[in-house]
Amino acid sequence: LSILHPRRELAGKRLLVTAAGTREPIDPVRYLGNRSSGKMGYALAQAAAARGAEVILISGPSGLPVPPGITIKRVETAAEMHNAVLADFDAVDIVIKAAAVADYRPELAAEQKIKKTGDTLTLSLVKNPDILYDLGQRKKRQLLIGFAAETEGLIEHAQEKLRKKNLDMIVANDVTLPGAGFNLDTNIVKLVHRNGMVEALPLQSKQQVAEIILDKICAMLTNST
Ligand code: CTP
Ligand code: CA
Numbered sequence: 001l002s003i004l005h006p007r008r009e010l011a012g013k014r015l016l017v018t019a020a021g022t023r024e025p026i027d028p029v030r031y032l033g034n035r036s037s038g039k040m041g042y043a044l045a046q047a048a049a050a051r052g053a054e055v056i057l058i059s060g061p062s063g064l065p066v067p068p069g070i071t072i073k074r075v076e077t078a079a080e081m082h083n084a085v086l087a088d089f090d091a092v093d094i095v096i097k098a099a100a101v102a103d104y105r106p107e108l109a110a111e112q113k114i115k116k117t118g119d120t121l122t123l124s125l126v127k128n129p130d131i132l133y134d135l136g137q138r139k140k141r142q143l144l145i146g147f148a149a150e151t152e153g154l155i156e157h158a159q160e161k162l163r164k165k166n167l168d169m170i171v172a173n174d175v176t177l178p179g180a181g182f183n184l185d186t187n188i189v190k191l192v193h194r195n196g197m198v199e200a201l202p203l204q205s206k207q208q209v210a211e212i213i214l215d216k217i218c219a220m221l222t223n224s225t
Contacts, residue, residue, distance in 0.1 A: 007178040009089050009218050014092040015053040017045045017130075018085060018099035020060035022078045026123065028108035035182035036063035036100035036128075040147075043210040044096055045070050046137030051214060055094065060082045066090060077103050078128035089138060094217060097132045098171075100182075104128060135165030143220055145213065146170045149181065156163060158192045167192055171209075179203045191216060 003044040019041020023031040040058060046067035055070040058081060066072045075081045078101045089095065105130040106124035114121070132146050145166045150159040151174070158172035172190040175181035180203075187209045191199040201212060 009046055010214070011052030013053045013094060013221070015048045015094040015096070016056045016058065016085065016092045017041050017048070017096045018058045018060075018081060018087055018101075019045065020062040020064075021100040022081055022102045023076050023079065023130075024102045024128075027112065027114045028104050029113050030178075031107065032104075034102065034126075038064050039183070039185065040097070040187060040206050040209070041098035042067065043186050043206040044098060044213065045206065047210040047214050048094075051218075053094075056088055058088075065182075068083060078131070079107065082126045082129050082131045082134070085135070089135060089142070091157040092142060093205070094137060094143045094145070095096070096213070096217075097135075098147050100130060100149065102128055102188045109138045115124035129191040130165070132165045132167070136164075139166065143217060145217065148172045149175050154190065155192065155198060158190070162192055162194065168193070168220060169213075172198075172215060181211070 020038030021034040021036035023033045025031050042064045045055050047054045047070045049067060057070050057072045059074055061071060061076060073084050075084050081101060105128055107124040107126045135144055144167045146165055146223060148161050149171050150157050154172050154174045158170045162170040170192045172192050173181055177188050179186045185205055187201045187206050188204055189201050189209060
C-alpha cells in the first residue's frame with residue numbers, strides 16, 4: 001500500500017463514509033429494505049485508509065468484512081444513520097455518502113408480528129430525513145460527495161441533487177446498465193462536478209472506481225489549500 005501511495009496524501013484527514021442500505025422496521029420480524037450491498041462504500045473506506053486517512057464507516061446491515069484500520073459504526077434505520085452521521089460531521093474533513101438510505105419508513109412499526117388476517121395489507125409510510133441535504137446546509141470546510149442512483153435522466157437528476165444538497169461532487173449511477181449498481185463487483189459511473197463538468201468512467205471494479213473518486217477528492221483538497 002505504501003508503494004501505491006508513497007505520499008499517503010490523505011494523512012491527517014478524517015473521512016466519513018456511509019455504506020449499504022437502511023432497514024426500516026415494519027414489525028418485529030420484517031423490514032423495508034433495498035438492494036444495496038455496501039460494496040462501493042466499503043471499497044471507498046478501504047481505499048481512503050490506504051491513503052492514510054482516518055476513516056469512519058457508518059454502515060447499514062452488510063455481511064462484508066470490515067477493512068482493517070477503520071472505525072465502523074453499525075446502524076439499521078435511516079434515523080439511526082442520520083444521528084450517527086450528524087454526531088461525527090463537525091469533526092471530519094470529507095464525507096462520502098454511498099449509502100442507499102430509505103426515502104420512507106413505515107409510520108408505525110407494529111409491536112407484534114402482523115398476522116395475515118386480511119386479503120390486502122396497506123402500510124402507511126412517512127418520509128425519512130434527507131441526511132445529505134442536512135449536511136449540505138451545515139457544511140463549513142467539509143468536502144461533501146454524494147451518489148445518485150437513477151434509472152432515467154441520469155445527468156439532469158444528478159446535477160439537480162448536487163445543487164439542492166450543496167455537494168462538491170456527485171457520483172451518478174445508472175442502475176439499469178448491465179455491470180452497474182446494486183450488489184455487483186463492478187460499476188459504471190459518471191462524475192458530476194460543481195462547475196458542470198461531467199466525466200464518464202468506463203466499466204471497472206468498485207475498487208478502481210473508489211480510487212478514481214479519491215483521486216478527485218485529493219485534487220479538490222490540493223486546489224482548496
Ligand atoms: N440520501 C441521504 N438521505 C436520504 C436519502 C438520500 O443522505 N434520506 C443521500 C444518498 O446517500 C445519496 C444521495 O442522497 O448520496 C442521493 O440519493 P438518491 O436516492 O439518489 O436521491 P434522493 O435525493 O433520495 O432522491 P430520489 O430517490 O427521489 O431520486
Ligand atoms: Ca432516494
